[in-house]
Amino acid sequence: MKAILVREFGGPEVLKLEDVPDPSPGARQVLVRVRAAGVNPADTYIRNGAYTLKPALPYTPGFDVAGIVERVGSEVTRLRTGARVYGETLAHGGGAYAELAVCDEDRVHPLPDRVSFQQGAGLGVPYGTAWRALFIRAQAKAGDIVLVHGASGGVGIAAVQIARAHGMRVIGTAGTERGVALVRAQGAHNVLNHREPGYLKRLVELTGHGVDIVLEMLANVNLDHDLDILAFRGRVVIVGNRGRIEIDPRKTMGKDAAILGMTQFNADPAELRQIHAGIAAGLENGTLNPVVGKELPLAQAARAQVAVMEPGAYGKIVLVP
Numbered sequence: 001m002k003a004i005l006v007r008e009f010g011g012p013e014v015l016k017l018e019d020v021p022d023p024s025p026g027a028r029q030v031l032v033r034v035r036a037a038g039v040n041p042a043d044t045y046i047r048n049g050a051y052t053l054k055p056a057l058p059y060t061p062g063f064d065v066a067g068i069v070e071r072v073g074s075e076v077t078r079l080r081t082g083a084r085v086y087g088e089t090l091a092h093g094g095g096a097y098a099e100l101a102v103c104d105e106d107r108v109h110p111l112p113d114r115v116s117f118q119q120g121a122g123l124g125v126p127y128g129t130a131w132r133a134l135f136i137r138a139q140a141k142a143g144d145i146v147l148v149h150g151a152s153g154g155v156g157i158a159a160v161q162i163a164r165a166h167g168m169r170v171i172g173t174a175g176t177e178r179g180v181a182l183v184r185a186q187g188a189h190n191v192l193n194h195r196e197p198g199y200l201k202r203l204v205e206l207t208g209h210g211v212d213i214v215l216e217m218l219a220n221v222n223l224d225h226d227l228d229i230l231a232f233r234g235r236v237v238i239v240g241n242r243g244r245i246e247i248d249p250r251k252t253m254g255k256d257a258a259i260l261g262m263t264q265f266n267a268d269p270a271e272l273r274q275i276h277a278g279i280a281a282g283l284e285n286g287t288l289n290p291v292v293g294k295e296l297p298l299a300q301a302a303r304a305q306v307a308v309m310e311p312g313a314y315g316k317i318v319l320v321p
């Protein structure tokens with residue numbers, strides 16, 4: 001099969017399309033014929049070689065796939081050959097940027113006919129992360145005010161749609177006019193531009209008492225300010241971070257506030273069942289609709305990884321083999 005291979009850590013130029021042997025599923029794994037692969041910022045951190053996850057070389061990047069089940073392992077009971085699915089492939093640093101990918105059975109889920117493969121490639125990591133951040137880490141409930149701080153990208157759009165569908169008041173931010181319009185169209189009640197000076201002051205006008213939950217996509221820039229705009233017993237979930245920041249811990253004390261870290265890869269089997277049952281319901285009732293902003297052929301993986309790190313996010317970037 002054709003796959004992107006990384007033979008040395010480095011810039012986007014190390015992503016090369018090569019011929020490699022077809023992978024085989026283990027007993028509790030599924031082989032997926034990839035129709036689209038999602039591009040996540042973490043794919044670029046891993047490719048650079050300076051991330052906590054450092055696969056042995058060579059490896060094929062990418063975690064999110066959507067496609068058709070080609071073959072199932074001998075102990076797989078939940079899925080059949082020919083099924084439309086989305087899923088995450090976690091073997092050896094990823095494996096999604098390829099024509100075929102192997103996923104563990106509990107990381108593969110049915111993809112309804114109304115959802116395209118390109119949209120399906122934007123479900124696993126982004127929607128899984130948004131769901132886990134909201135409901136498992138922040139214990140979100142209807143009536144909560146949620147700030148999705150960085151709402152125009154893959155995780156942010158997912159969070160806006162999920163929170164809105166569950167009765168929360170949703171405030172999103174984006175860094176461009178186009179992003180602001182996109183976030184509004186996804187159901188945010190209010191949208192602010194995080195590149196405008198003093199934009200967080202408007203939150204006080206909008207909410208009166210601050211926000212119950214912040215889903216933070218760039219903690220190294222925003223965490224200290226997030227603590228200012230939290231309501232009593234507010235929670236900040238650190239979804240994304242790209243450096244260090246100084247905060248004043250005193251800001252958490254009077255409010256009983258919590259700062260919660262997370263990574264989607266920590267989800268245990270029980271959480272995965274909960275997360276993907278929730279996503280399935282939202283796909284069925286039409287409240288969850290991944291936005292694909294850019295679609296590129298697999299051979300242009302380098303271009304896609306450059307684009308995912310540029311400002312001006314607009315939903316997901318996907319690769320099509």
Ligand code: NAP
Nearest residue numbers: 041150151152153154155175179239240263264311312313
């Ligand atoms: P993405 O599609 O590239 O989106 C990035 C988002 O960050 C955009 O909405 C962008 O807005 C926004 N942003 C840029 N500058 C910002 C600022 N000063 N304040 C607030 N937001 C800002 O990436 P993604 O897939 O949504 O992921 C978002 C972050 O979460 C990344 O750092 C990623 O590595 C991380 N992540 C973590 C997990 C986990 O398990 N913890 C899982 C997935 C992703 P504009 O471009 O409109 O300015």
